[in-house]
Amino acid sequence: MANIEKRVTELVEEKLAELPEVFLVDVKMHANGNLIILLDGDKGAGIDACAQVSRYVGFQLEEENVIDTPYNLEVSSPGIDTPLKLNRQYVKNIGRSVGLKLADGTKKEGKLTAVDADKITITEQIKIKGKKAEEAETVIPFDQITETKVLISFK
Template identity: 35%
Template structure:
């Protein structure tokens, strides 16, 4: 089901000018409920989500893969959802991320750079200098394949 919806949306995004910078982030499907998370290189607006939802409703009503009654939720991934794609990292350059690596290390810092192979975080670190601890700012390079989870941290 997830693959069918992804392919359907990718075709839709490719043919509709308004959606050419959109992409599917995640799809959750259980029983009669379908959650679709879509992001965009530009702004992901409520109106875009609404149009995508209506497009999917047309398919679901006609083909009935979930039966007669279903719940459809189309939204952009919230800040609590992990970043999954390089495109999402590009969009969040300048924001604070909490990154957990595959070896269990956790780093928090401002995302300075994102490339297809790695990200660079500017992080404040406490280091021992003689008998005292000192705060220094360091660039931490993390290979994309070493990232287990990245979350955007919102500060108020």
């Protein structure tokens, strides 16, 4: 499985050299035969980019006979419930509300305001009993974050 994922990653990177606005988020080969490629972009990964990568990778995999069992190739952008993985995804989501799970088991929510190579900054609403909620900036190193998801509000 790891060799398949490694080769698919190489193939995707080859194709993405032609599509600099799009980047690879993840490649997973599941035991059930589903090969999942997740792409994102600074302005999203459109269906055209996904189709180009799918055609290229699918053709190369068949030519090289990399996978000798039946498989299903799926190329898409990460869903809204998919946690952020790459620094570039964090940068893309500056200004949006995020939910964080931290290594110590705590959870935080706030507006993502800044991203660095090794940390993020969020603006939290701190509620104090009997008083109006106050905003506070919190800096969180990436090594303390176990999961970050963009929060969607329907207000």
